[in-house]
Amino acid sequence: MVVLSTNSLGAVYGARSVLSEVSLPPCHGGKIIALIGANAAGKSTLLRRIAGILRGAGECRLAGVDDCETAIAYMPQDQVTAAALTVFEAVLLARKQTSGWKLADADLHEVERALAALQIANLASDMFRS
Numbered sequence: 001m002v003v004l005s006t007n008s009l010g011a012v013y014g015a016r017s018v019l020s021e022v023s024l025p026p027c028h029g030g031k032i033i034a035l036i037g038a039n040a041a042g043k044s045t046l047l048r049r050i051a052g053i054l055r056g057a058g059e060c061r062l063a064g065v066d067d068c069e070t071a072i073a074y075m076p077q078d079q080v081t082a083a084a085l086t087v088f089e090a091v092l093l094a095r096k097q098t099s100g101w102k103l104a105d106a107d108l109h110e111v112e113r114a115l116a117a118l119q120i121a122n123l124a125s126d127m128f129r130s
Helices: 042-052 086-098 105-117
Strands: 005-009 009-013 016-022 059-062
Touching: 009 042, 016 042, 086 105
Parallel strands: none
Antiparallel strands: 005 059, 009 016
């Protein structure tokens, strides 16, 4: 089973610390987990830190692997775009966000794997609506 664990996570924007000493209980794969808090409390910042988009102190592990950013994709809820993307393309875009824009066969296979794991592979060619 996949388990995400965090320990004393911090996040910085430039030189400014915006999150410190955040530890979550283990998050087990296949479960729905809610992150609740007031506006500007740091929920999105924490998710960006876990996904590797932001740097900071602390430790993030996914199923015993130190590098969470190779396995976690993050697509912000406030992403506004005029582009018409399929569900497959939207997931691919989220994957490539932190690893550079050069596309490899492994990227396509990982998107297919993610859609299958979420049981939404049948939506791959549908248009993504935000």
